[in-house]
Amino acid sequence: MRHVIRLKFILVIDIFLKTSDDDYESLSKQDMINHLKRIFHEDIGKRKLIDELDRDYQRNNAIYWYTKGTFLYGLLNKALRESDFDVLFALRLFIVDLYNQIVNEHKQSCDKYLMNTNGSSLVVY
Numbered sequence: 001m002r003h004v005i006r007l008k009f010i011l012v013i014d015i016f017l018k019t020s021d022d023d024y025e026s027l028s029k030q031d032m033i034n035h036l037k038r039i040f041h042e043d044i045g046k047r048k049l050i051d052e053l054d055r056d057y058q059r060n061n062a063i064y065w066y067t068k069g070t071f072l073y074g075l076l077n078k079a080l081r082e083s084d085f086d087v088l089f090a091l092r093l094f095i096v097d098l099y100n101q102i103v104n105e106h107k108q109s110c111d112k113y114l115m116n117t118n119g120s121s122l123v124v125y
Helices: 002-018 022-039 044-056 059-067 071-082 085-090 092-117
Strands: none
Touching (some): 022 044, 022 092, 044 071, 059 071, 059 092, 071 092, 085 092
16 A cells, blocks of 8 residues: 555656646646645744745745745655645645756755865765
C-alpha cells in the first residue's frame, strides 16, 4: 500500500513539473493563496504572512519561504506525510519552484566543488 501511494505521489509531482506556462503559473499561485486563506482564515498572523507571500513571492525564492519558519514548511510536510493530494495540488507552484531551486542549488554546489578540488574525492561525515 505504501508503495502505491509513493508511486502516485511521484506521478503527481511529475505532472506538476511538466505543466508550465505563464497562465498556468498565475492560476497556480492564485489557487495556492486562496487555499491558504481558506485554511488560515481565523489566524491573523498567518493571514499577514499569506498577504506577504502573495505580494513578495518569486519563483527563485521558494527555499527562502520554505525555510523561513512559516506555515508552508509544516503544511507541505504534513501533506506529504498524509498524502493529501488536495493540499499538494494547491501548493503545486510552490512544490515545482522548490524542486527546481533545489536542483539548481545542487548543480551550482557540484560545479563549485569540482572547480575548487580539481576532481578529488568528496569526504562526507
